[in-house]
Amino acid sequence: MNRPAIAVTGLGMITPAGHTTDTTWEGVCRGDSFARTVPELHGCAVDFACTVTGIDLDGAVGGRSAFRMGRYVKFAVLAAREAVADAGLDPARWDGARVAVVVGTSSGGSAGLTEQAVALERRGPEATSPSGILLTIPSMPAAEIAIQMKATGPSLAPCTACSSGVTALAVARDMLALGQCDIAIAGATESIVFPVAMTGFARSGAAARRDADGPEGGDPARLCRPFAADRAGLVMGEGAAIMVLERAADARARGAAPRALLAGTGATTDAHHPTSPHPSGAVAQAAVDAALRDAGWRAEDVEHVNAHGTSTPLNDATEAALIGRAYPHRPPVTAPKGVLGHCMGAAGALEAGLTVLTLQHGLIPPIANLDTPDPGFAIDCVTKTPREVPVRRAVSHSFGFGGQNAVIALEAPQTARQAP
Template sequence: MTRSAPAPAPAPASVLVPAPVPVAVTGLGMVTPVGNDAESTWKGVCAGVSPARTVPGLRGCTVDFACTVDGIDLDEAIGGRTAFRMGRHVKFALLAAREAVADAGLSPLSWDGSRVAVVIGTSSGGSASVTEQAVALDRRGADAISATGTLLTIPNMAAAEIAIKMRATGPSMAPCTACSSGVTALSVARDLLATGQCDIAVAGATEATVFPLAMTGFARSGAAAVAAPGDEPALLCRPFAADRAGLVMGEGAAVMVLERARDARARGVRPRALLAGAGATTDAHHPTSPHPSGAVAQRAVETALRDAGWAAEDVQHVNAHGSATPLGDATEAALISRVYPHRPPVTAPKGVLGHCMGAAGAIEIGLTVLTIQHGIVPPIANLTAPAPEFDLHCVTERPLERRIDRAVTHSFGFGGHNAVLALERA
């Protein structure tokens, strides 16, 4: 008995893809190890000098140095009577959000809060407070636990506190995709605007992981740079260098105000830049190591370019993840060489700022916005030339002055999260 050939599978139904809605960055705020606002952060990154130093609170740890936010009394800057219930990462985010909203020429006193979304990513949220509360419980008992202990620890509180302070009653979210959380947050906010779920999005990411448990964990994982006797902490983070030795921890936040470009122009505001495309994939390979082929991360890049309607040759600048880990940088360098054979200038801000974990992607998006605005690509700190096996045009020693109309920023996180954003001149 002969079997008839199976019927061919039906052709997939056509999918109507909505026309892209241009989304503009109209406000920018930052709190970083080199500045407590966007302008001072930009100057610090362009100077190309890391502020990494020994941190007293890390005394006795294998890694006792980091890039920290200094020169600001966070409680005084927050003001009022609510700072006591906020973790350090929440304070960073709220200050950056205030700056971004003011920079956009907006005010929570006059906007329709029901049309304002808040999307603030983080990798570990209030994990520092979790450990503090655990130690207090162990040493002094239940009476030592703060009544606001839960608020200090849960990762959504940066988004929640911003929403409270900004009177924003639209969607509020706290994406967590490890070190890609910032790019994820901006991508989600872009989608909320494109689908009409809000008219304004306050979006970014924040992190504060400079505390003994986190620092010891990264040291034990092999991801962190470990100082030898006589090493200067400020020289240890060397993205794409032949002698790169691992990441140096940072902290901070970056928040942006996003609007549909037509809405921004209707109120007489010229956008700082446009979010042109986004892409995300997951390696599904290993909890901490990127897939050595880089193929899945490359698909995230290609998705962002396709979303933007660009060819790879249209990209004039790459803001790399550049964590200074041996495998991570090697994988990303190979990816950049494959995808962008025309060798656009590459920078890696972690050489200056350290790795700000969940906040890193948002900070690097903000810096990419400023690169497009100013026509300046900041240098990679502690790098005179990339490793010989890397075919990269790394910007070193001094800023590169060049008009940049289209740029991409890469973020790759533990768990195999890959997130890429394409930005263009408005």
């Protein structure tokens, strides 16, 4: 299929590092983790996470609609507003029937469902919210964005666990290529920092624990260390990233300067285990190969890899071996989860967004806490400080629970928007 070029014309983010794309980028480039003790998790086996703080979400969303939105929905709405404004678009002036919304999530409204269940059990039906059911529906981020943006085209909520964000971008790209829409608002959102979810991750053995750094208890900001010899598990994060995608020809016609081009995507499924990646990494590598074929690139064309890098022993070992095989020329690697935590369903969209910013700024953020790289990994990890290097072609990996792998290839456009 001869696909039209797809441009990223807008980008919005809300993360533990910042409430906008620019502040998130600044925080990620500093390379310090945003993990902190979370009072609401007191008594949990894992009582820390990277959370979005310093913002009145209801006030930022505004209006009476905020009361019906879960936290993850508010993240998505705020990121979408920024992305649409960044693209130079005005929903009051577009043809809403030609605008699609594709926003993924992994766990949807699980936090809202739990809150309502607790209220029902402790205080009875009158204590539950009249909008309680809306807090549980994973398509509500897409629906609320569509309502606010008067977007009457298709709206979808892809879920492929931790790779949901890249899946959403891939679906949106296909819709544009097939002519099903002219503008796609796409990305992902997540907020599951609440006791039930955190206890589940602790029980699964995937989460870092304070005692990973000795019986005295570790500093939460030091515990997520992707590709380190002493890595000991993931740290939870939350947030959202939304992109505006358009056919590049349409963007040029309206005078928009793209941030990047979405050159290719690839997806596979390990069919191995609900939580562990296949140790060979062969099926995940097939997703990389598919993305490169889709983009029309050779492996040596890739100048940067934004790794999934969860800081778990098996995932990082599997991915490091994959990177060594797939990109034998050793392009520089970063892994933002050391700074932002693992934002689950939103992680792929956030990391794709950061890859777009690397293309724009010629700057690769460092991996947080990587003081002692695993000597068994033959990859070029960026550490301590950002690496200044021109990057024209880059890939971002997302490997989800259930072995759901998604990879996105992003390219700097010939006439790119100038970085501020």
